[in-house]
Amino acid sequence: MQVIEAIKKTKSFVLSLEITPPDKGTSIDELFQTLDGLMQFNPQFINVTYHQPHVVYEEKDGVIYRIPKRKKPGTVGICAAITNRYQVETVPHFICGGFSKYETEDALIDLHYLGIKNILALRGDPAVGERTFIPHKDGHRYASELVRQISNMNKGIYLEELENAQPTNFCIGVAGYPEKHFEAPNFERDLQNLKHKVDQGAHYIITQMFFDFQVFKNFVERAREIGITVPIIPGIKPLTTVRQLSSIPRNFHCTIPHHIVEDMENARTKEEARKIGIKKVVELCQQLLDYKCPGLHIYTMGKGQSTADLLKALFG
Template sequence: MKVTEHIEKANGKTLFSFEILPPLKGQNIQSIFDGIDPLMEFNPPFIDVTYHREEYEYKELASGLLERRVVKKRPGTVGICSAIQNKYQVDAIPHILCGGFTKEDTENFLIDLDFLGIQNVVALRGDAVKSEIYFRPEKDGHHYATELVTQIANLNNGVYLDEELLNSACTDFCIGVAGYPEKHMEAPSLDSDLHFLKQKIKNGAQYIITQMFFDNHKFFEFVAKCRKEGITVPIIPGLKPIATKKQLNTIPHRFKVDLPDDLIMEVVKAKDNDAVKQVGIEWCTAQSKELVKAGIPVLHYYSMGKAENIKAIAKAVF
């Protein structure tokens, strides 16, 4: 079932969903199930599976030149989605990136998903690899998520890269895209960011899922600005509880989001990581309750395979 259909079927009830990481190469699917099992009592209608693009490493050749080699650290998104749908009978939603894919790679990836009966995807540009400062698309790949959305929407209309195909089948993907309540880190302004978000919707995206935020007012302001711009699709908030003191520095640096002073001070005062986790649970629980009260259709948690704190929040909210 599509995300939009899940929302319609809920008749105003707020749904619970979460996101997981593929395991590192060398680990098996059980590590995924261990992070999902404790959360199934809250009846998630869908579970997102991130895609981590290949990293690069450089090896010096005998000639003295550097050879760039691909290192695939987290494979298996398609297989994980299939396993989740088979084991739990819920919709699994793979993330699809511009980075690391040619247009043909993307089309083949989507064909595989369609064969597996996967009806939802999240289309993202993706970040630059760690060895590079700026995002660099693959040769014959997409530069922007707007282009990726267009390719998926084209497949939904039976339009493939090979224009000579006859009687080509239409896919039926529900396309999600990212939204940034505090703007994308590379966007010059929130208004310019909203311009491109609106373009993604125009190109075929059907719902928005946001970057994490820790101040609900920023989310509500973002939604209001989207509606003013004529963006009417469902907007799903992405939530993540603070779990370590280190995250006071890493989250703002990596994701370019602000942490409220009250949250910062509570984390600073915490005696150990267990106390920090409790602060994070209580803060995220308060956020969640306010969002439910506001009638938000889905609360989406970035669990990244760690179920303990998400379960504590869900118990208090759902």
């Protein structure tokens, strides 16, 4: 089922989980153990991340070779394994970085043949060692361009003219930033960039994590004001350690309200801080559900226990 179909059909909300592939050379069993403990909450979708490789140059016999190396390969294989094991729809992340438009088209055809119906289309982060995003010389610079290519394939339009070309059937998700993307000069420009992705064919939006309901509410209201009408699903990250109070803002460019920081820092033990963090995020989720959000998207970061604790506290 497509994400957009599930949103339309549900009487409550859609629950999705986001996971990352295991490190190269490690077993998938640990990932399965994490998901085994989360299936009790009946997620309708599981997102699987994808990241650019870091590139190294190695000399062999006087020739310099450019070698891409991936720390966490296996996104498509994991999607297939999850669907086979749990009969849950998967949403592979698909990025601009590292691919030409032709490689992108071929990869999308592979996903279509596998029966994958949903894609989260992203620009992707800069490659390791690069300060700014550098696109493939024959690839896409912006997520909106990737969305347009996928949308065209949904219409049977490929990069070369093909007779009687069969259309794909992808539901396209894109990322939204309630506190703006850190590269955008201002909030208004970032919203216009988001609208452009929707205008190119995106069906729904998943937000970056945030920890203040008013931040999300303002984001939705401003998005609606400029004509963005597609569903906006909030992205949620469990808070479990004091260390996250600095690492999350640094890595994900989002703020954590003072009352959460103060309460967690004043905790007498690590376990008390963990309980406070979970409680605060549960309260946020309750506000979002009261606001009639179409879904909750949980960033598990491979931490199955904290996600389970959050969902148990939220749903009992």
